[in-house]
Amino acid sequence: MSRLRVSLPGLDMKNPILPASGCFGFGKEYAKWYDLSLLGGITIKAATLEGRFGNPTPRVAETESGMLNAIGLQNPGVKGIIENELPWLEPYNIPILANIAGSTEEEYIEVTKHISASPLVSAVELNISCPNVKEGGIQFGTHYKSAADLTRKVKGVSEKPVYVKLSPNVSNITEMAEAVEDAGADGLSMINTLVGMKLDWRTGQPILANKTGGLSGPAIKPVAIRMIYEVSQKVSLPIIGMGGVSTAEDVLEMMSAGASAVAVGTANFVNPFICPEIIEKLPELLDEIGVEQISEMTGRSFNQWKTPLSSR
Amino acid sequence: MSRLRVSLPGLDMKNPILPASGCFGFGKEYAKWYDLSLLGGITIKAATLEGRFGNPTPRVAETESGMLNAIGLQNPGVKGIIENELPWLEPYNIPILANIAGSTEEEYIEVTKHISASPLVSAVELNISCPNVKEGGIQFGTHYKSAADLTRKVKGVSEKPVYVKLSPNVSNITEMAEAVEDAGADGLSMINTLVGMKLDWRTGQPILANKTGGLSGPAIKPVAIRMIYEVSQKVSLPIIGMGGVSTAEDVLEMMSAGASAVAVGTANFVNPFICPEIIEKLPELLDEIGVEQISEMTGRSFNQWKTPLSSR
Amino acid sequence: MKKHLLTITSNTEIARNIFEMKLTGPGTATMTVPGQFLHVSVGNNTSKLLRRPLSICDVDLEREEVTLLYRAQGEGTKQLSQKHTGETVDVLGPLGNGFSTESSEDRKKALLIGGGIGVPPLYYLGKKLKDKGIQVTFILGFQSLEASFYIEQFQEIGETIVTTVDGSLGLKGFVTDAMDQPISDEPLIYSVGPAVMLKAVEQKAQGLNGFISLEERMGCGVGACFACVCPTETRQSGYVKICSDGPVFKMGEVVL
Amino acid sequence: MKKHLLTITSNTEIARNIFEMKLTGPGTATMTVPGQFLHVSVGNNTSKLLRRPLSICDVDLEREEVTLLYRAQGEGTKQLSQKHTGETVDVLGPLGNGFSTESSEDRKKALLIGGGIGVPPLYYLGKKLKDKGIQVTFILGFQSLEASFYIEQFQEIGETIVTTVDGSLGLKGFVTDAMDQPISDEPLIYSVGPAVMLKAVEQKAQGLNGFISLEERMGCGVGACFACVCPTETRQSGYVKICSDGPVFKMGEVVL
Ligand SMILES: Cc1cc2nc3c(=O)[nH]c(=O)nc-3n(C[C@H](O)[C@H](O)[C@H](O)COP(=O)(O)OP(=O)(O)OC[C@H]3O[C@@H](n4cnc5c(N)ncnc54)[C@H](O)[C@@H]3O)c2cc1C
Ligand SMILES: Cc1cc2nc3c(=O)[nH]c(=O)nc-3n(C[C@H](O)[C@H](O)[C@H](O)COP(=O)(O)OP(=O)(O)OC[C@H]3O[C@@H](n4cnc5c(N)ncnc54)[C@H](O)[C@@H]3O)c2cc1C
Ligand SMILES: Cc1cc2nc3c(=O)[nH]c(=O)nc-3n(C[C@H](O)[C@H](O)[C@H](O)COP(=O)(O)O)c2cc1C
Ligand SMILES: Cc1cc2nc3c(=O)[nH]c(=O)nc-3n(C[C@H](O)[C@H](O)[C@H](O)COP(=O)(O)O)c2cc1C
Ligand code: FES
Numbered sequence A, B: 001m002s003r004l005r006v007s008l009p010g011l012d013m014k015n016p017i018l019p020a021s022g023c024f025g026f027g028k029e030y031a032k033w034y035d036l037s038l039l040g041g042i043t044i045k046a047a048t049l050e051g052r053f054g055n056p057t058p059r060v061a062e063t064e065s066g067m068l069n070a071i072g073l074q075n076p077g078v079k080g081i082i083e084n085e086l087p088w089l090e091p092y093n094i095p096i097l098a099n100i101a102g103s104t105e106e107e108y109i110e111v112t113k114h115i116s117a118s119p120l121v122s123a124v125e126l127n128i129s130c131p132n133v134k135e136g137g138i139q140f141g142t143h144y145k146s147a148a149d150l151t152r153k154v155k156g157v158s159e160k161p162v163y164v165k166l167s168p169n170v171s172n173i174t175e176m177a178e179a180v181e182d183a184g185a186d187g188l189s190m191i192n193t194l195v196g197m198k199l200d201w202r203t204g205q206p207i208l209a210n211k212t213g214g215l216s217g218p219a220i221k222p223v224a225i226r227m228i229y230e231v232s233q234k235v236s237l238p239i240i241g242m243g244g245v246s247t248a249e250d251v252l253e254m255m256s257a258g259a260s261a262v263a264v265g266t267a268n269f270v271n272p273f274i275c276p277e278i279i280e281k282l283p284e285l286l287d288e289i290g291v292e293q294i295s296e297m298t299g300r301s302f303n304q305w306k307t308p309l310s311s312r
Numbered sequence C, D: 001m002k003k004h005l006l007t008i009t010s011n012t013e014i015a016r017n018i019f020e021m022k023l024t025g026p027g028t029a030t031m032t033v034p035g036q037f038l039h040v041s042v043g044n045n046t047s048k049l050l051r052r053p054l055s056i057c058d059v060d061l062e063r064e065e066v067t068l069l070y071r072a073q074g075e076g077t078k079q080l081s082q083k084h085t086g087e088t089v090d091v092l093g094p095l096g097n098g099f100s101t102e103s104s105e106d107r108k109k110a111l112l113i114g115g116g117i118g119v120p121p122l123y124y125l126g127k128k129l130k131d132k133g134i135q136v137t138f139i140l141g142f143q144s145l146e147a148s149f150y151i152e153q154f155q156e157i158g159e160t161i162v163t164t165v166d167g168s169l170g171l172k173g174f175v176t177d178a179m180d181q182p183i184s185d186e187p188l189i190y191s192v193g194p195a196v197m198l199k200a201v202e203q204k205a206q207g208l209n210g211f212i213s214l215e216e217r218m219g220c221g222v223g224a225c226f227a228c229v230c231p232t233e234t235r236q237s238g239y240v241k242i243c244s245d246g247p248v249f250k251m252g253e254v255v256l
């Protein structure tokens, strides 16, 4: 199994696969389906300072090869998470990436202080890209000065490495990545959802109560691949790639684009076993292309002559 | 048939359906499949000043519910188009929307002068959103000052109404729309393709020779609907909507979002008869929801109480 | 909780756009609680990713066969309706918490109220209650005669009152109109249908005890994504998840 | 040019990952030119939108049946391979310009060279040439014995030389290695396969006349999208579209 090992700041993973934030709750539900210790890690649902109920329903809508969601960061609040959710994950002994969100800088900072202090948390993921809340979220993620400022402040209080989760809804993702790199981020997570919308053609009304939502799933994979490809050539931070990954082949494609680990979101809803199934398939695929260590796949699209594959 | 009529600056269309630029050549090929005079109009492939060969092949790749293209504005040049392509469309007696592109402001201006002077051209579509050329194209479409400047200059020389075709690869599509509205645009076309990429997981190499390409098809429809919905509430320009439309239901969804006419791109490749099939189906759907005039659908998602439907 | 690959034994249109699908496979052995649902995949290669929640309508443990009744209205259910005998269907389930038939043991009567495509789970529930010696009455509401289904099957279990909106079958009106007759012996109420109907039923049934089953658009179907929440004043969290805490709740437990 | 809904009469694996699909329907009556292709839809509800160009391998006008041979390698062709007899397939075609068998009338001999999945159109072409009294020789290149197919069928038409890369069948090597034997009587050359092979064939066949058929990723398949261009020095435009000007070109006409 060690051929699947990848190592990122704070995240020493026995394989590069972790569920994406918001698509796996706090792990409990999927633990009924399989042994979570098979995973490379877990990203937990966004934590805010106080508990939040989120948006009214309907909160999801289906689109071609994708879905829209507007959950609106429902969660029990950072204390509830630390007290009731995290302890439950301890026995699985896998790295936990804690996604954090807020409406104000102060809220992000407070949440980071609390959650990064938990010994069970390996790293934090700064969600500045949630399109489904009125305040905070994406407003930090589409202006790179505010993204950099927030990163710097969060980094200042965090006891664990900080991954900044980038929004794809920007004119220039590379500038954004460079800005947060300069501000001290330890890694990047990309991409969050694209802002989208679906209307009922009969009534003309939005399907989602929140009107717009975040588009995820295979539909957005080409955008994710492109952004990871562009950013990974410009910054030296490791990238947790995500966006539409549903197969082991997709994982290798995304690593070739520049990702060091890969998060799986929407695909969990399609098939609850998708993460362990992908993990099991990866060695077969590596054999097929004669690659020994999966970590060699990272950036293969552009740096294959720099870092020769083990097969050559 | 008059219930399908829509009227936009320069484009008096007997129905709201026209093929999208680049997905229908100059019409000749599809004329072998059906009578082009059934269409509401035609958008022709981008014209540049000189003929262009475009990018190396492969130029297309398939993605989930979508495709990537990197044609690179291949075309015979504005003179070739005026001499050899346009006359051929005359007998069909439908409005022609001429898509124009260039590497420099000067080129856009020259092309506009020539093509807008043709009596066969009803309006021009300023393509500042092509992601597949190194110079021009999208570089004008992601900075709103350059977009506005170019619009003003093109508008200054155009003998026909000018539609500005917006790129979805921006942080704030509304600002872009407002900028070109202020600069004198007569209408908007939206959206062009999202920049995307696909890699061969076996080799790690891009499928497209150009590496990145433009993502189109049903996968991007939620993004198009959202952007049209946002923009149409902020500007008073008519919008030609496009992005993933493949059914008559999609047309009504897009008009509800705020479009006054709808262009069909990728779906022509899936089914060459798609435009006439949609046109035939529209009255049935209008009957189903008790709407008399299709033009009443425009903006129904947000203004249904302002402009009551005929059925109420 | 399991994922099963079941084989279609029949898939037929029993009323306009209403299909009965029978599926067989060992996984059916666990499908013993009425009100639970299966999360049904539309297919492997389709562009419709999300599973469709469909209620268990009947289970034949000997034949290892589960019956689903569904309306082919959107693209996903239309694609399901095109599947042939012998094809397989990927289902998760049984999911959720179904109707408790235990707590009803001290009652003699049950009133089962279903509207439209909320009717299917009442069939399996009715059978189970009858097996326990409880006298079951159904009130089933449909749009019209044309849209009605399974009435004879229900009649085999107990008295079945039908309402239609257009009056083409049974009483003209809604299910709640059929509740105007004096309700005797304080039956337990079990109701499935659109939220507006459930709300009306709760009002009519004031003072009585019972259960309702809710519907909501789902992502995961297993409690992980928070798509399907419903507010409640009776729990500390302030909400329930319909997929995993429900879809069945006590009357009055959630805010409709 | 038409869109046809053809019905599958058989769809069987004839070598590893190589499928023979037979389709019937009135549309087949127009499929009379070898080298033309059908633009095949993977299906209505799939997430694979683009059609797959597949060459006409044989046509039986009496039975109204067309044969396609295809390799199930990517997702689209894999999905095609899962279709059953009786299902329908939506095809556009015949598309493109096929092999001219007219110009060959003054020739006595033809050499048909195909590599891998370029082999199928040569079957129909060989039959047509033979019907005109031309003596046909085939050179067919495969990866291995396991990957080879249709050899007996080709042998019924004319002499068939097989090469395999691993030597497990026929000559070890590439099709061009089989061209080393002196080519007599100046046969017309017809060749289909990957670009590298076509290039090698053109070099070997220097001085001879002939035709090649090209492959490229396609969007529309009908000449509208400019996806499938190939540079040429012999035409004023500087390019040809493979889907509508080709896929068949004279040797030397395009820049490989
Ligand atoms: C617990 C539960 C049990 C159900 N049992 C049945 C049953 O036995 N028979 C039956 O016909 N229907 C039942 N429904 C409703 C059924 O799930 C929807 O009608 C179906 O999902 C619609 O899919 P579609 O492809 O027709 O529509 P589409 O419009 O294509 O669906 C798009 C998306 O919206 C969701 N969706 C649309 N309408 C509904 C709805 N009313 N409720 C939940 N999700 C919806 C779909 O699941 C899908 O994700 C049940 C719903 C729930 C929550
Ligand atoms: C004129 C012509 C005739 C052909 N005849 C045959 C034939 O008779 N039998 C056969 O097996 N194959 C033939 N091919 C190749 C065949 O079209 C591809 O193998 C097939 O499209 C691949 O689809 P997929 O679903 O397996 O691959 P995927 O990788 O899923 O395909 C993704 C996309 O790339 C395109 N694509 C991938 N590979 C090729 C290729 N080599 N050429 C063109 N497009 C490609 C597909 O059409 C699709 O749009 C022909 C190609 C052309 C251009
Ligand atoms: C239902 C749902 C809820 C999500 N919630 C969060 C969240 O709380 N925080 C976050 O950073 N991203 C959230 N995301 C985004 C995902 O983590 C991921 O970035 C995105 O969905 C793209 O990956 P996918 O296509 O594999 O789903 C959510 C996505 C979905 C579908
Ligand atoms: C093959 C191809 C070529 C295109 N060429 C052009 C072009 O020349 N000019 C332009 O403005 N848009 C071009 N587009 C973009 C389309 O006009 C349209 O905006 C986009 O594809 C979204 O619509 P769709 O999803 O219906 O295809 C092209 C799209 C495709 C797929
Ligand atoms: S559907 Fe995901 S929590 Fe209920």
Ligand code: FES
Pocket: D217, D218, D219, D220, D221, D222, D223, D224, D225, D226, D227, D228, D229, D241, D242, D243, D244
């Ligand atoms: S595939 Fe569109 S021009 Fe050839």
